[in-house]
Amino acid sequence: MAFSAVFGLPVEVGLRIAAEALNLSLTTAYRQVRNGDFPCPVRKTGRRYIVRLSDLMRELGIQDVRVSYDDIEAGARFAGGEADT
Template sequence: MARHRDESVPFSVIFGLPAEVGMRVAAKALNLSMATAYKRAKLGDFPCRVRKEGRVYVVGLHDLMRGLGIQDVRVRYDDFEAGARLADDGSGF
């Protein structure tokens, strides 16, 4: 399937970030101790949406980014490719 030049993808996808993270990563990103993170998750007071898979808590990356106030902006392929060319031209700028 041919790609249209005006297509865009989320920033997180371009950099290969995982779709989900575990409680340890989420707690560290939110500057919470593990004990506080688990306590808040059990009380339904975690700073972002969390779900339980078996005995493990999982946080969607998009939800974590939103909880941190980070917007997962969409990046156009043309802009990404132009930036890669600029970085690869050896000029340093």
């Protein structure tokens, strides 16, 4: 899974997406969950395994940084060649 694609994921993901992001086969991911060895905390909801995106990002070494609208606007102005005010 591409680094940039991780930022488009919902707050919680299923085991298939988490395994893909961690470059694991789904079979390996299920085995790790059963053995308690999956790299991220996993919770079971009904028949599904759920991983929080923040835990997945932490495991991938991606810093969870909040960006404000003002930061985005300043970045757009900078990219457009305007001086920072």
